[in-house]
Amino acid sequence: MMAADHTPTHLIHTMPSVRGNLKADDALSRYTWFKVGGPAEVLFKPADEEDLCGFLSQLPANIPVSIIGNASNLLIRDGGVPGVVIRLGRAFSEIEISDTQMHVGAAVADLSVARKARDYAISGLEFLSGIPGTVGGAVRMNAGAYGDEIKDVCTSVRAIDRSGEVHELNASDLGFGYRHSTLDPSWIITQVTLQGQPGLIAEITQRMEKIQSDREQSQPIRTLTGGSTFANPKDHKAWQLIDQTGCRGLVWGGAIVSNLHCNFLVNSGNATAADIEGLGEEVRRRVFDKFGITLEWEIRRIGIPTLQGIKEDGQ
Ligand SMILES: Cc1cc2nc3c(=O)[nH]c(=O)nc-3n(C[C@H](O)[C@H](O)[C@H](O)COP(=O)(O)OP(=O)(O)OC[C@H]3O[C@@H](n4cnc5c(N)ncnc54)[C@H](O)[C@@H]3O)c2cc1C
The missing domain is CATH 3.30.43.10 (Uridine Diphospho-n-acetylenolpyruvylglucosamine Reductase, domain 2)
Incomplete structure (x- = not known):
């Protein structure tokens, strides 16, 4: 420390x-x-x-x-x-709307974007209502849910490089992939432009409610967690591999593999970051031993490691 x-x-x-x-x-x-x-x-x-x-x-x-x-x-x-x-x-929390286009400060919560879009009858952004990050983080991670991703609605971003210069980037400059963009990790997104479509408030509301109830049932959203821990390997679901390895409910210090969704790690109250990272590494080891498949961390890990042998993921 x-x-x-x-x-x-x-x-x-x-x-x-x-x-x-x-x-x-x-x-x-x-x-x-x-x-x-x-x-x-x-x-x-x-x-x-x-x-x-x-x-x-x-x-x-x-x-x-x-x-x-x-x-x-x-x-x-x-x-x-x-x-x-x-x-x-x-200062980075403003939302401006023109027609079905939204200019959103990078610190705005995804849920606030979805709610604002609903209020203005803009559809296509409902998926953001279930993602607990900011719009800046959503672009960096190409966040998505239920088949929609930020890459489908983001048309441009404003970003500041490490030397303080401002850049206007088109979506095609961002190298979007699965839960990933190629934006230089030292660049800071300050504003995001999102393009929706005209919709009906009642239908948008219904989709948002469905997303919320689906998530309540399938993910431990009310626990101390970091979302999906590992990216899905090609042709596999990370949660299935973890489940078939018997890791559901596995405990490591104060950390536990969620019983509800076993690609989620949960702080049961007194976990350290080392407990959570150690649990993730144990899951990776068991999955590799059983299936020969290496799970890649989707969660970003930053800071000074406290466990021997843990490698930086280089973000
Ligand atoms: C309960 C739960 C459910 C989740 N469900 C989903 C889901 O369904 N789909 C999904 O995709 N994700 C999900 N996540 C993961 C997470 O919410 C998303 O990845 C989200 O987009 C991260 O945003 P954030 O603001 O929290 O970013 P952070 O976690 O703070 O950071 C993530 C990365 O983004 C970078 N970053 C953050 N802000 C900026 C910025 N302004 N400019 C440049 N880089 C920035 C950080 O440096 C870091 O590399 C879930 C997480 C939880 C806890």
Whole structure:
């Protein structure tokens, strides 16, 4: 664990001046769905896009920068995240609508986008109502559900590179694949343009309600979890492999493989990030031993590892 060090040599004292908020050794566990993880060496919440660009342009290139959204697909390790972690707030939470097009700040929750679209009778975005992240995170991960993905509705994004320069990118520049985009991991999405279609509020509402009830029955959405842990290997379902290996309900310290959906790992209350990562690695080992198939982590793992032998996934 990084020590809380407020001496003049701490990274916080070398930060460019900003209008937003800078905090040393800020606990990230409170932001994550798993409710685990060590501190950010420095957490930066920019006042607005100009503040973010100014900060990045002055930040020495050797200081690592990570961006988090709602941390619903992140396992932050117990040792914390070195360098600067950026989290977008209110200034990135606007939604503008013109006809069936939505310009959405990257910090807006997916559920809020779906609700706004419904209120304006815009269809095609219902699937977002079941995904607990932000729109920025949804683009980065090409989030999707029930056959729809963000790549089907995203037409362009605005993103800031590591040196603070602003870029307007078309969807075709984002290299969307299964729960994946090729956007440079150091780039920060600040705005997303989504294209829906004209719809009927009653039908959109019905689809959103169906999504909610389906999820309640099939996923442990009210637990401390990180969503689907492993990507589906080609021609296989990760949950089936995990189930057939007898891992449903497997316990590792304070972490457990969900009994409801065994591709979900759950913090049963007192898990560390090491427990959750250790459980995931044990599941991978058992699946490989039985089927010779290597499960790849879908959950992003960042920060200082605390278990011997765990490799970085390089995001
Ligand atoms: C109960 C539960 C159910 C879930 N169901 C689904 C599902 O049905 N479908 C699905 O696809 N996912 C699902 N997820 C996973 C998760 O919600 C999505 O991947 C979501 O898109 C992540 O968004 P986030 O804001 O939480 O991103 P985070 O988890 O904070 O980050 C994920 C990645 O996105 C990057 N990122 C975040 N914000 C930005 C930004 N502004 N600019 C650039 N990069 C950024 C991060 O650096 C990181 O690499 C589920 C998770 C949970 C906990």
